[in-house]
Amino acid sequence: GAVVSQHPSWVICKSGTSVKIECRSLDFQATTMFWYRQFPKQSLMLMATSNEGSKATYEQGVEKDKFLINHASLTLSTLTVTSAHPEDSSFYICSAPPGTGLYEQYFGPGTRLTVT
Amino acid sequence: SQKIEQNSEALNIQEGKTATLTCNYTNYSPAYLQWYRQDPGRGPVFLLLIRENEKEKRKERLKVTFDTTLKQSLFHITASQPADSATYLCALGPEDSSYKLIFGSGTRLLVRP
Numbered sequence: 001g002a003v004v005s006q007h008p009s010w011v012i013c014k015s016g017t018s019v020k021i022e023c024r025s026l027d028f029q030a031t032t033m034f035w036y037r038q039f040p041k042q043s044l045m046l047m048a049t050s051n052e053g054s055k056a057t058y059e060q061g062v063e064k065d066k067f068l069i070n071h072a073s074l075t076l077s078t079l080t081v082t083s084a085h086p087e088d089s090s091f092y093i094c095s096a097p098p099g100t101g102l103y104e105q106y107f108g109p110g111t112r113l114t115v116t
Numbered sequence: 117s118q119k120i121e122q123n124s125e126a127l128n129i130q131e132g133k134t135a136t137l138t139c140n141y142t143n144y145s146p147a148y149l150q151w152y153r154q155d156p157g158r159g160p161v162f163l164l165l166i167r168e169n170e171k172e173k174r175k176e177r178l179k180v181t182f183d184t185t186l187k188q189s190l191f192h193i194t195a196s197q198p199a200d201s202a203t204y205l206c207a208l209g210p211e212d213s214s215y216k217l218i219f220g221s222g223t224r225l226l227v228r229p
Contacts, residue, residue: 043205043220043222046219049214049216093159093160097215103150103165104162105150107160
């Protein structure tokens, strides 16, 4: 089946620094990818839709200047958390639909971000 | 706005029994409803998708029903095993061609040996 990877799996950074998370589709091309964040014991909250070759679409309440998304190729989307603060500590997960009429999504393993 | 409800309390059952999880929704007309499994510290894994014109879908020990009149889906795991213990997420959508999904908060299933 379709495989999505994320890197890094966990990261610790200091407050005020930026951190980049990569999401790759390994065996299929993804013109669209999604970025979610998940707090403990809560569901996935969609942050933005990443579109290959165009600007990302952000959900209401998500700061686009803080969470920079770049979908540079058909297999790679990156999420950069800029000027991170402790409240940005969360579990970030990306997903991609395999397309071709299939509507299920394949998720990456997630990235645990801790901002100290 | 759309609302999805899943039982927030954990479902605790004995191995071998059938687990039944419920997903209710309002203010939405999804073309599809999907179920995912999520283990702690991991990304969700796709299990089943059912279309709005389908009443029931099966895959091995899994069965999903979809009642668009009641706006409800039931997710069954027959002959449950301890390895089935996880959080199960209901997701609506997409409603259009955007592929966007709306997730419920999930129900944690615990299967006792």
